[in-house]
Structure formats: structure tokens, C-alpha cells
Amino acid sequence: MPTRVDASQVAEYLTDGISVNLVGMRGSGRTQLVRSVGDRLSGSGHNIIHLVGVAALKDRPLAALAAAVELPSANLTVANAINTLTRMLQGRNTVLLIDDADDLDPVSVGVIVAAHARARFTILSVTRKAGLHSLADRPLVEIQPSVRVTLRSMRFDQLHDTVHRLLPGRVEAATIAQISTLSGGLPGLVKALIDVGRRTGKLSQVDGVWRVEGNLWSSELTSAVEPLLNGLTQDQFAALTKLAILGSVTLETAHEFMDSETFAVLSEAGLLQVIRTAVGPVVGIFPPLVLEYLQHETTPTTLLAAQDGLATPLPRAAHNIAKLLDEYNYTRDTAPSVLSLHVSEHWRAEVAMRRSAWRKNPVPETATKLLVAMHAASATADEIEEVLQHTKSQGTQRELGEMESWHAVYRATERGEVQQAIAQLEEARKRLPEVDAMIRGCMAHLEFTYVRVPDFENFEPAKEGEDPVGNESLWSVRAESLLALGRTEDAAEHLSEHKAQDREYSSHMQAERALMLVLSGRIDEGVEHALREMKQGRNSLNKGILQAFGYVASLGMALTGRFEELDAMTATMLSFTGDTALFRHFHSATLSLASIAANWQGRDDYAISLAHQVATSGVCAGPFPVMLPSMATALVTGQNPECSDTLWESIVDRLERGYIAAGIIAAATAVEQMSKPKQALILGDYLDGVQSPMLLTIAKYVHAVADGDIKELREVAEELVEQGLIVIAVRAMVRIAVLERNSGDAERAAESADNAWSLTAALNARCPALFAPLTDLIDLSLREREIAMLATEGMATPEIANELDLSVRTVENHISSIYRKVGVGNRKRLREVVSTWAA
DSSP: OOOOOOHHHHHHHHHTTOEEEEEOOTTSSHHHHHHHHHHHHHHTTOEEEEEEOOGGGTTSTTHHHHHHHTOOGGGOOHHHHHHHHHHHTOSTTEEEEEETGGGSOHHHHHHHHHHHHHHOOEEEEEEOOOOGGGGGGOGGGGOSSEEEEEOOOOOHHHHHHHHHHHSOSEEOHHHHHHHHHHHTTOHHHHHHHHHHHHHHTSEEEETTEEEEOSOOOOGGGHHHHHHHHTTOOHHHHHHHHHHHHHOSEEHHHHHHHSOHHHHHHHHHTTOEEEEOOTTOOEEEESSHHHHHHHHHHSOHHHHHHHHHTSSSOOOOOHHHHHHHHHTOOTTTOSOHHHHHHHHHHHHHHHHHHHHHHHHHSOSHHHHHHHHHHHHHTTOOHHHHHHHHHTOOSOSOHHHHHHHHHHHHHHIIIIIOOHHHHHHHHHHHHHHOGGGHHHHHHHHHHHHHHHTOOOOGGGGOOOOTTTOHHHHHHHHHHHHHHHHHTTOHHHHHHHHHHOOOOSHHHHHHHHHHHHHHHHHTTOHHHHHHHHHHHHHHTTTTTOHHHHHHHHHHHHHHHHHHTOHHHHHHHHHHHHTOOSOOGGGHHHHHHHHHHHHHHHHHTTOHHHHHHHHHHHHHSOOOOOSSTTOOHHHHHHHHTOSOHHHHHHHHHHHHHHHHTTOHHHHHHHHHHHGGGOSSGGGGGGGGGGOTTOOOHHHHHHHHHHHHHHHTOHHHHHHHHHHHHHTTOHHHHHHHHHHHHHHHHHTTOHHHHHHHHHHHHHHGGGSSSOOGGGGHHHHHHHOOOHHHHHHHHHHHTTOOHHHHHHHHTOOHHHHHHHHHHHHHHHTOSSHHHHHHHHTTTTO
8 A cells, every 4th residue: 555755755855866746636735745844954954945836926927936036026037037046056955845836837937947957956846646748838847867756645544643643532433434534535634624623513522532423514614625626617617516416427427528628637636536447437526525515515506507517317326336346446445535435425315215215105115225225324313213203014024024123123233222122023023924034033143243142943944935035144144153153164064055145145145254264264265255245346335244344354364464455454444434333343343453453563552542442432242253342452552461351251251152253362362461361271161163273273372372381382383374374373482482581591582582573574564562572571771772772783882881971891781681681692693683573
């Protein structure tokens, strides 16, 4: 995934005599970056001339340049301007910074090019994106040597950190998702959304957590959006407005109401997001805050004129969105906000259409379809209740059964009334015998999710042909239950025997198949299956199903250390706006996985913030691995036995309820920090029936840590490596080093740590936090750490003594102490250690 450009990178180019063209749309943080570069260069002794292009002066030759370099207006000629600028910019340490270079008048640009030919100074020019057809209008590109650096949208973790810098304290996950979507990851828009949200009261602290009330859009945001639209002609603005009316469209449809030149200009301004799919490019507005502006602030007259200008009443085109999702790259796409926006657009349109049908005929058939859409569009509880209360009890038993099932699930997830929901379904069974299997399937799902793994006798199907959809529901819950129990072979056989015809249950069972592959140890295969299902678009406009597949892929990526892909995946999943109540466990688990992975990589602030979001989400424990809110908190808060003991109590509860797979994986997190690790030995009492080699190996790891058995840890570490569980293998080897050190063999502990570090090369990110249990034991003092760093930099003992104003004997004593603590015998070994696992 592309990273954000930083000031040091740009300053390094300029210091080396290489000019830089910094490309980014307004709001991307480009002006702030230019200031940071200028400050950095000034601090290192460079002579800085700062020039700003002004659109209002573009038709006045030399006006902007004259203001910047103080050219005398009485003798303002091109020759004098060239001579003056050449004198000012002579010397190797001179840099010209040009912000908004697009808005410089052509004469000023010509003067800069001519002066550069004489003085050869370096230039940092900041421009908007340019297509090939417009490069001829930008003579600055002729200046060589030069590089072009593009300011991209922030990654999700960078946006996350930015939000927390601007909002002190905890921030609700849904709030970050909305800010991420609307801003498109542009720093300027992130700040504007937060500033305006706080002033208008839409963004406020409730019980110490920052939350959004409704939609963050406010008319006060127009001042942040309108600069993005500056310079557009009336026709270009009209074309953008038409796209706002239509939503996402194919490139072919876009060209029905905008010509190629208009399309090129809007694209170069960064206002169009084009994503390539198997059926061709799909076009939408970027950043989404511009779409909100056009929909809320454009005058009715302009909107009507734009609508009238459309050749045909083009549809809002859910099929176009589906095509977009078919080919969306969940592991590398840099704009997850665009996906979130398109999904939300679709469901808002679906709600409007289905509400109209329900009002004409408020019966269960139309109500259930409306409720499904309203849930996907994150309707409020009051809106849901209105539909439930005003729907007539008329229809077939199947229609009534679907309504009862949806209502019961809603009661359990939204109100927390699990037992009442199950009782409601039990009563419905008496009234609706034709759909008994469907209702029993719903009851079993609620029991599985919130209570315990149901008894398998409850999964007895209806007779063939009587209730096929109900049978599919029962098959799905049986598969879930087998997976929770760790019976992966039985789950694989069950899933191969049953093929769901209903689209929703088919998607559920595909997610279960992906999870079966991951839990059985075929992790990469499971991840690819989950990604493939997402790309194929099977029920892809359902945010909950996307969250389920995203959770499975994220779990597999975390287990195998595919951290770069995990970052991209969680960014996409966590950027969805609105709450998916029926799939909260998947969302919470994705947050936890992101938090745990960030902790392993030493990104502590990000990890802790995500863990707090899990803790404050109000989601209870779920049935699958990492669906335990206290799990992330226990890990990222450091060596906290009390927190880990509380986690262990939750793990035992999971095990007793039959959630064996979840208990095993959580135990691997808790055992290293428990005050009484021997308690974890009871995990062995729950392994009867577990068929997954991977889960059994992780259980062996838990046992070896709890027992403090070095030999067993070495054996299990080899098994973990063979199964691709590199992260847990590293933890096993670090645990070996800790035990060796505690036994007094520091040198052997250092060798074990070296072996653990070499394993991290198989990961695509270094994970310093995995070595914390060992480095905390070494416990070098500040003075010892200072001397160790100087020694590894090649300084001799007398030089270190002189640098720190210490005696040579004192330094020698410190170095001896460092060797003893670290477990090395010479400076070469010390250099190896402090540059790797002991850094």
C-alpha cells in the first residue's frame, strides 16, 4: 500500500540538487508539507525563497513573482525579473518553493525557467494532478534533474492517528469510519470535518467517547469543499452535478452526459474516482464530501437543470456498484472510502424504493424487504419500530415466518433481549408449522451466537420439499457449530454435502467454508477463498456479508503475518459507515485483529486506540476466534497479569459454552501474561473432538508455555513454522529465550532470540513487541543503553569516556555489565543484537 510522503523525503531530494514536483489535490496536506520542508531546509542552512501562485493574479504578468521577490514596480520587466531572481537564487544551498504553481501567470513561469538555466537552483513546485495533454502547458516539468512525488490519501492507520490527535480521548469506530469515508483520507478535510462537527454539536463526547450524531455533513463545510471546485467552468460543474444525481456509473454512461475534455479536467482535478473492473471502468465522485456538498448545497434550479440535461432517465444503477465490487482489490486499493460510499448509496436508494412498496401494501412480504434494506442503511431504532408496528399480520406462513425471524434477530442484536427473542420464536412455531425448520434455524443461530453451541439434535431438518429455506438455515448453523467446536473435518464434509439455493445462506456457507479452511490450517487457501468470494460480488452489497468475509481473511492474514495485506483489509472493513448490527461480532473482531497486529509491530498508540474502540463498542463476546472484546485490551496494555487473569476467566467461559476454537486461540494470547500460567493446563480437558491440526498445535504451545517446558516449546515451534504460523512460532522461541535467561544462561537466551529474529524475515513487517518479554528482562539502564549504542557505532572505549565525560574504567565496567545482561561477549555480537531483537 502506498505510504504518505514526508518532509524529510522531499528535503533529501532538494538537498541533493534534485527538483521536486509535488502533486496533490487541495486538502491533501500539500501546503503543510511545503512549510515543513521549508522549515527543515532553513534549519540546515538553506536559503529559501517562497512563492505562491494566486488564481486572481494569473492574468497579471509577474504580479505574484514581484510580490515574492520584491521586484520594483517602476521597472518591472522580464529581463529585470530574470536578473533579480538569478542573483537571489545563486548558490548550492538555495531552494525556490512554489505553492499552487498551477496558478502562476505564464510570464512568471517563463522567468523562473530562464533564471534556472543560469543559476541551476532547485525547485519544489506544488501542482494539481496533470494529464499528458496538459503537460505542455507546464514548462516547469522541463527542469532537470527532477522527480514527481504524488501526495496520496492517508492510509487508514494514518487517518486514525490524525483523528486521535485532533480529538483527545477515545473515538467511536463508527465515527472514524464516517470521517474516513467523507474525507477520502485527505488531511485538510479530516480537520474540517472534526472542527465543524464539534462546533455544530454533531460530534461530541458521550461518556468519554467521541460520537457522531447523524451525518457529519453541515453547510459550514462548504468553505472546505468549494476550493476543490475552484476553476471549474459552468459545464464542468454541471457534469459533476449530474454524476451526483446518478451516483456511480460506468464509463460509457458517464460519457453520455460529459465530453472527453470535461472528463479529463475533472479527473485531473482529482474529483473523479475511476476504478477498473472486468466490465470496464466505473466512475464516482471523490472525495465523497464533494458529493455531499453537491447533493445538499446545490440550488434546486441547478439540480433540475442537471436532471433535465440527462438524455434518458438513467438508473441509479445498483448493477454498476455490484460490478465495481466484483473487481475491487480488497488488499491493495487505496480508497476504501469510495467503496463504503457506493454501498451506502445503493442501500439508501433501496430503502426509498422498498419503503414506497411497503406504504402501498404494509404486509410482512414488503416489510421484511424494507427492514433488510433499512438495517443495511443503518436506520435508527425508531425507524425500525415504526415499520414493525404498522405492518399488518397478513400473508403466507412463509412471509409471516420471515418477518418473525427478522424481528427476533433484531430484538436479540439491537436490544440485547436474547431469551425474549428465542421465546418469541418458540411461540411462532406453534402458529406457523409450515416453516418450523426456518424458525428453528433462527432459534439455533441466536443460541449459537449468544448462548452456547446448540445440541445437534436441534438441527433435524424438515422433510424433503417442506421447508427448503429452513433446512438451509439449519445446515448453516450446524456448520458454524462444528467450526466453533474445532471439528473442521466434520465441517468440511458437511459443507461439501449441502449446497444452499437461497443467495443469503449460500453466502453464509461460503464464509463458513473459508473459515473452515483457515481453522483447519489451510490458511492461505482460506484467505484466497474469502477474497475471491468478495470479488465475485455474491451478495456483495450486504455490508454484513462483506464484514464476514473480511473477518475470515483478516484472521488468516494475522495468523500468517501478512500484515501489509491485513492493514489494507481492515482499512476497507473499518471504513464502512453505519452500524451492521447483525454482524457486529465480525466488525469487533476485525478491530481486535488490527489492534493485535499493530501491537506486534510496535505501533502502540494505534493498537491501544483500536482496543479502546472494541472495549467501548458494547459488543458482547462472539462464537469465533478473536470475538472476545477483552482479548485485544489484555494484549496491548502490556504485561498486566490482572488483565490477563480476567481474560482467562472469559476464555474458560468460552470453552464451557463449546466455543473451543475461540478459546484455544485466545489462550495463546493470555498464557504468557497470566500470574498463574499453570491454570492454562486445563485447556487439555476441552480438546476431545478437535480435528484441526492447527488448533491442536496452538493448544500444545499453550501447554508448553504454561508448563515452562523448553524441550516441548522447541518441538512445537518447529510444528508452528511448518504450518505457517510464524508469529506464534516467534513467540514460542522468545519464550524459550526467557526461560533460558531465567535459568541463568543469558548467552544461550541470546542465541534463541537470534533464531526468533531470523524467523521474522518471513513476515512483511518487523514485530519488535514480540521480543518485549525478553528485552524487558535485560533491563539496561539509560546509561548502559547510551554506552551500548555508542559502542555499536564503532567508538572506542576512550572515545566513549570522553563523549560522556566518564572515566575509562567506568565505561569498561558498564560494557562488562551490558555484555552480561545481553548475553554476548564482544562488540561484534553486541552490534548484531542491538540492531535486531534488542533494538
